[in-house]
Amino acid sequence: MGFKAGAVTGFAAGYYLGTKAGRxxxxxxxxxxxxxxxxxxxxxxxxxxxxVVEEGVEKARALxxxxxxxxxxxxxxxxTTDLGGxxxxx
Numbered sequence: 001m002g003f004k005a006g007a008v009t010g011f012a013a014g015y016y017l018g019t020k021a022g023r024x025x026x027x028x029x030x031x032x033x034x035x036x037x038x039x040x041x042x043x044x045x046x047x048x049x050x051x052v053v054e055e056g057v058e059k060a061r062a063l064x065x066x067x068x069x070x071x072x073x074x075x076x077x078x079x080t081t082d083l084g085g086x087x088x089x090x
Contacts, residue, residue, distance in 0.1 A: 016029055
């Protein structure tokens with residue numbers, strides 16, 4: 001999540017929790033959130049996010065498995081670790 005998206009999410013969460021002092025506003029926000037969660041767009045976005053996360057996990061798992069042929073992804077002959085085109089001596 002980028003900085004801007006994280007900042008907006010954090011601000012929204014803080015505002016939401018901070019409004020508990022004003023019960024009417026808190027109830028209004030809860031009704032709006034409930035309506036949002038029931039919307040088709042929210043369900044589609046949730047499913048897409050789950051798919052993207054699952055794809056990322058699978059790619060990461062495949063990368064780890066492909067690089068762990070000898071246990072740690074390093075070349076025992078040279079003592080270097082493959083870092084995607086760069087080498088790092090140990």
